[in-house]
Amino acid sequence: MSYSAPRGKENITPHPYGTNTQMHKLMGFPFTMFCKGCGYGSIAQAICRVFKEENLQEELFPFIVNIGCYSSMPTVLPGKTFMTLHGRGIAVATGVKMANPKLKPISIHGDGDLLSIGTNHFLHGARRNVDMIVILLNNNIYGMTGGQLAPTTPMGSKTSTTPYRYGEEPIDAVELAKVSGATYIARWNTSTIRDFMKSFKKALHHKGFSFIEIVSQCPTQFGHKNNLPKALDGFNFIKNNSIRINKAKDMSPEELKGKYIIGEHLDIDRPTLWDRKSQIIEKLKD
Amino acid sequence: MNKDEILKRSVYTGTHLLEGNVAMAEGCIAAGCRFFAGYPITPQSEVPEHMAKRLPEVGGVFMQMEDEIASISAVVGATLTGKKAMSSTSGPGFALMQETLSWANLIEMPLVVANVQRVGPGSGVVSLPTHGDITQIKRGGNGEYEVIAIAPNSCQELFDLSIVAFNLAEIWRVPTFILSDAWLGHMREKVVIPEPEEIKKRIVPRPEYIPAENETEGRPQIYTTANKDFTEFNIPAFPPLGSKHFPYWWISLTHSQISGMITETPSVADNTNMTINYKISKNEAKISIVKRYQLDDAEIAIITYGTPSRSALEAVNECRKEGIKVGLLRLVTVWPIAETAIREVAEKVKQIIVPEMNLGQIAEQIERFAFHTDGQRIPVHRVSHTAILHTPKEIIDKIKEIIQ
Numbered sequence: 001m002s003y004s005a006p007r008g009k010e011n012i013t014p015h016p017y018g019t020n021t022q023m024h025k026l027m028g029f030p031f032t033m034f035c036k037g038c039g040y041g042s043i044a045q046a047i048c049r050v051f052k053e054e055n056l057q058e059e060l061f062p063f064i065v066n067i068g069c070y071s072s073m074p075t076v077l078p079g080k081t082f083m084t085l086h087g088r089g090i091a092v093a094t095g096v097k098m099a100n101p102k103l104k105p106i107s108i109h110g111d112g113d114l115l116s117i118g119t120n121h122f123l124h125g126a127r128r129n130v131d132m133i134v135i136l137l138n139n140n141i142y143g144m145t146g147g148q149l150a151p152t153t154p155m156g157s158k159t160s161t162t163p164y165r166y167g168e169e170p171i172d173a174v175e176l177a178k179v180s181g182a183t184y185i186a187r188w189n190t191s192t193i194r195d196f197m198k199s200f201k202k203a204l205h206h207k208g209f210s211f212i213e214i215v216s217q218c219p220t221q222f223g224h225k226n227n228l229p230k231a232l233d234g235f236n237f238i239k240n241n242s243i244r245i246n247k248a249k250d251m252s253p254e255e256l257k258g259k260y261i262i263g264e265h266l267d268i269d270r271p272t273l274w275d276r277k278s279q280i281i282e283k284l285k286d
Numbered sequence: 287m288n289k290d291e292i293l294k295r296s297v298y299t300g301t302h303l304l305e306g307n308v309a310m311a312e313g314c315i316a317a318g319c320r321f322f323a324g325y326p327i328t329p330q331s332e333v334p335e336h337m338a339k340r341l342p343e344v345g346g347v348f349m350q351m352e353d354e355i356a357s358i359s360a361v362v363g364a365t366l367t368g369k370k371a372m373s374s375t376s377g378p379g380f381a382l383m384q385e386t387l388s389w390a391n392l393i394e395m396p397l398v399v400a401n402v403q404r405v406g407p408g409s410g411v412v413s414l415p416t417h418g419d420i421t422q423i424k425r426g427g428n429g430e431y432e433v434i435a436i437a438p439n440s441c442q443e444l445f446d447l448s449i450v451a452f453n454l455a456e457i458w459r460v461p462t463f464i465l466s467d468a469w470l471g472h473m474r475e476k477v478v479i480p481e482p483e484e485i486k487k488r489i490v491p492r493p494e495y496i497p498a499e500n501e502t503e504g505r506p507q508i509y510t511t512a513n514k515d516f517t518e519f520n521i522p523a524f525p526p527l528g529s530k531h532f533p534y535w536w537i538s539l540t541h542s543q544i545s546g547m548i549t550e551t552p553s554v555a556d557n558t559n560m561t562i563n564y565k566i567s568k569n570e571a572k573i574s575i576v577k578r579y580q581l582d583d584a585e586i587a588i589i590t591y592g593t594p595s596r597s598a599l600e601a602v603n604e605c606r607k608e609g610i611k612v613g614l615l616r617l618v619t620v621w622p623i624a625e626t627a628i629r630e631v632a633e634k635v636k637q638i639i640v641p642e643m644n645l646g647q648i649a650e651q652i653e654r655f656a657f658h659t660d661g662q663r664i665p666v667h668r669v670s671h672t673a674i675l676h677t678p679k680e681i682i683d684k685i686k687e688i689i690q
Contacts, residue, residue, distance in 0.1 A: 022534035059530050067538075074535045082366065082527060083537045084359065085389055091356035095363025095371070098347040099321055100528045103367070121359075124352040280342045285287055 017048040023075040033072040037223075037231025039190035039216030040069065040137060044076040046197045051078040054201060061104050061204070062096070064089040066118070068110030069143040069218075079106075087118025090125035093132050094273075101274045104204070106133045111152040112142050115171050126180035126209045131272040133203045133210045134182075136173055139218040147221035154258060158225045173213050174265050183208035185266040189215040191239040192262060199264065208272050215242070215260050287345060296344045297482040306471040307332035309441040310400060310464060311340065313448025314372055316485050318492075319398070320346035321364035321371035323357040325379060328412040329468040330402035333374040354379035358386040358399070365397045366536075368526030370452060370492060374400035376468075377410060377419055381426065387461055388427025389538055391562060394510060394524075396455040396492070398448075400464040402471040405673045414673045415467035417592055417643040423463050424621050430559060432566035434573060435463040435621040437592035441475035447618070450575070453490040454619075458573065459510065459521050460566060465620060467643070469675060470593050493523035497531050502544055506533050509543045509561075516564040566622050574624035577616040578631075580606060584613030586685060587635040589628065589652055591617040593675055594641045600678035605685055612685055620648065628655045632664060637688055641669040641676045 018024050023031065034040050051058070058079040065074055067086040074081040084092045093105035114122050114136050122134070141159060142148040148161040155167040177185050184206045188196040196214055203210035217223065217234025228234045238260065245263030248256060287295075297316045304312070311333050314322075322341055324334040334350060341348045347364075351357040357373045364371040375383065380401050390397060403419050405411040417437075419426075424433050434454050438447045448464060455462035479485075500507045500522045508524045525531035539548050540555045549555055566573065580602055581587065588598045595616045605612040615631050617624050632638065632655055640649040646668045656664045669676060669684050 025534070059528055059532060062527055062532070079534075080527070080532045081535045083535070083539070084362075085385060085538055088355065088359040088386065091351065091359035092363035094349065094351075094356075095321065095323065095360030095365075096367045096527055098349060098360070099364035099367035099369040099371070100526075103528045120352050121356055124356070277342075277347055281345055281347075284343050 017045055017052065018076070020048045020052050020078050021076045022078065022081070032076050034069070035220040037217065037219040037234070038069070039139070039235070040073060041076065042190060042193055043137060043196070043214055043216065044073050046193050047200065048076065048078045050197050050200050050204070054204060056204070060102060061106055064093045064096070064105050064107040066107075066109055066113045068113045068137075069139065070108055070110055070137050071144070073108065087113045087116070088121065089113070090118065090121040090130070090132075090134065094125060094128070094130050097130055097132060097274065098277065101278070104131060104133065106135065108135050108137065111136065111138045111140065111150045111173075115151040115173055115176070122176070123180045126177055126182040126211065128273040129181060129183055129209045129270050131207055131209070131274055133200075133212070135200075136211070136213040137216055138173070138213055139216045139222060141218055141222040143218050143221045147225060157222070173211075174261070177211040178266060181209070181270075182211045182266065183268050183270050184210035186211075186264045187213040187215070187260065187262050189238045189242050189260060189262060190217060190235060191242075195262075202267070206267070208270060292344050293482045293486060297479060297485045299479050299481055301476060301478050303474055304441055304445075304477040305332060306441045306444050306466060306473050306475075307402065308336050309477045310444040310448050310466060310471075311336040312479065313445035314398065314400075314452065315340055315344060315346075316445075316479070317449040317452035318370045318489055319372050319452065320344065321349075321361065321369045322346070322373065323349040323351050323360040323364070323371070324373050324375065325351055325354050325357050327376045327379045329404055329471050330374050330376050330400065332471070333400065333402070354382040355386065358383040358390070361397050361399075362386060362390050362395055365395045366527045368492065368528070372398040372400065374402065376402050376404045377406045380419055380422065384422070384426040385428070388429055388431065390461045391427070391431035391433065392429070392540070393536070393538065394459040394562065395461060396459050398451050398455055398462050398464065400466060402466040402468065404468045411673060413468055415469040415593060415643060415675060416672055417465070417467065417647070418672060420465070420620060420644060420647040423465070430563060432563050433461055433463060433621050434458065434566065434619060435465055436575075436618060437465040437620050438470070439593055439595045439616075441473060441477050444470070445477050445479060449485070449488055453488075454573065456490045456492060458566060458569070463621075465592060467593055495523040495525040495529070495531060505545065506531050507544070508533060508536070508546050509541070510565055511543050512561045512564065516560060516568055519561070519565050519569070521565070570622040570624065571626045573619060573622055574627065575618040576624050576627040577618060579614040579616070581613035581615060581631060581634070583611055584634070585611045585636050586639060586689070587613050587615055587631050587637075588639045588641065588681065589615045589617065589631070590641050591620050591648065592643070594643060597676045597678045598641055598681055601681035601685065604678060604682055610685060610689065617648070623648070623651045625655055628652055632656045633659055635664065637664060638666045639669060639681065639684055639688070640666060641681055643671055643673075643675065645670045645672065
């Protein structure tokens with residue numbers, strides 16, 4: 001079997017960081033399957049850049065990818081990828097980390113994936129302080145299945161399953177991570193990609209459960225139904241609804257309702273799961 | 287700790303009085319299990335309890351996860367990273383695992399799950415035995431797949447066959463199941479555990495991935511391939527996660543068996559399903575283990591597995607004393623169904639009795655093969671209970687009833 005670039009894309013100059021992706025290494029060209037205007041491509045690019053800048057050994061930082069819009073992201077990710085079932089990434093990563101403590105799994109999740117079907121694993125992964133990174137790509141909707149209500153969809157939004165704009169109170173993943181016991185927590189959006197890169201670098205060197213949420217626009221599913229049809233509309237909607245954490249400190253809960261508080265929320269040190277497990281194994285050696 | 291020290295520690299040599307669940311846990315550790323993830327559920331809770339105590343001694347990791355879904359997911363993760371790993375559960379927990387087990391079958395993960403069955407449906411009766419999960423083991427998940435399941439009938443066998451279960455998982459690269467039940471798990475019997483050197487000879491280690499031998503066009507060959515008629519199978523070793531040779535995108539979707547890549551081509555998806563199914567079902571004669579007893583001149587055959595085979599053995603001995611020609615075929619491996627052995631027995635006998643702790647889940651399978659060579663159908667009688675272990679008398683009464 002031989003591969004060539006998709007039809008009509010033979011003469012496109014590859015993206016400077018495209019050469020870092022696995023797809024490029026394997027097939028000679030990078031491509032994404034994301035919709036037009038989706039923010040996930042830029043997030044993947046940021047991850048590629050961090051991998052290149054940090055000069056990481058790709059096999060030691062495996063990506064655990066679950067099921068969601070971002071499932072096709074491995075085509076533009078820089079490392080080895082293991083795809084699991086819907087929402088089970090953190091449980092799988094716990095097994096991976098315990099079987100080979102040298103690895104640092106990076107589990108990539110969507111909002112439905114992490115906050116709906118896989119919430120249980122998220123809480124307990126953070127509680128155990130498994131030495132891993134969880135990246136939440138939050139597009140506020142179930143994109144791949146056709147735009148249904150997600151646990152993060154803002155109150156009163158129109159989705160495929162809320163045609164009368166009946167809404168449910170959305171969940172705040174950062175607060176959830178805090179009470180569960182994560183040791184590094186940050187939230188960014190697609191307009192603060194450089195900050196996301198800094199956070200991601202920090203998380204790579206952080207020992208413990210790191211959680212980074214990144215809010216992205218979804219013009220195809222969320223935008224079209226909620227009067228934000230262009231990529232820039234969604235981008236600006238998120239940007240205007242985001243408040244830096246140092247500003248948010250002086251604001252009342254009423255003012256903060258429905259806003260994304262972006263920034264670094266927590267950075268502490270606590271013994272990880274492997275620290276405790278290895279202590280026991282060492283103790284029992286003699 | 288060096289390898290010899292670990293081996294020595296992993297084998298609990300000697301003659302002991304062990305509970306069934308503990309004997310099984312010891313068997314798994316001796317077989318090389320170094321990762322266990324589980325969730326407490328009666329009647330299997332002694333397995334995680336014993337694993338929590340023993341695994342750190344041999345450098346292994348015990349995890350009590352948040353639920354059975356997480357347990358089996360962690361086991362898949364650990365297996366993929368190169369450890370021999372297992373989980374254990376009972377009926378309701380086993381139902382929760384099905385989604386992941388279906389996936390583990392698709393990606394051919396050599397893991398082991400012990401199901402200490404309890405009466406169902408629903409929450410059931412926690413302390414009574416059953417074999418109600420027999421069909422669920424193979425038909426519980428989405429899609430179609432074939433598994434290997436082993437049914438021990440004593441504490442000694444729970445130890446010995448646990449090693450066999452791990453070996454079969456490695457040889458055929460398939461999730462393998464140990465079928466215990468509430469009574470077997472809580473029974474205490476004499477268990478003789480041999481020297482570590484003796485155990486070492488019995489263990490099949492995880493095959494090492496050698497790039498030069500396992501590559502197709504420069505990419506790792508991670509899945510089983512078969513010839514056109516599905517008669518010959520090449521089951522490759524897989525590169526563990528964390529090694530340089532791990533493929534760049536190991537997917538959980540239906541894939542091409544050759545490239546490992548996502549497919550939407552009907553013929554390729556068809557080939558994948560056929561390969562993972564026929565890998566087991568067409569090699570049934572090589573995989574299945576049966577025990578034959580007094581079958582040479584038998585006119586009536588008892589075919590059974592697991593705990594009821596103890597009552598059946600007693601019934602055969604009693605009947606033989608009275609001059610009734612009865613024999614016993616014990617299915618040590620329940621799945622894949624031992625077609626060759628059952629056909630061979632069916633050709634010689636006039637009637638078959640199947641005592642089961644369910645309403646005939648294996649009897650249905652046996653009916654498929656219960657024919658003489660001339661095509662004449664032979665009757666398959668069921669002695670069914672769902673929560674009671676058969677007494678030998680009950681089986682003897684049935685035998686006397688059918689010969690009249």
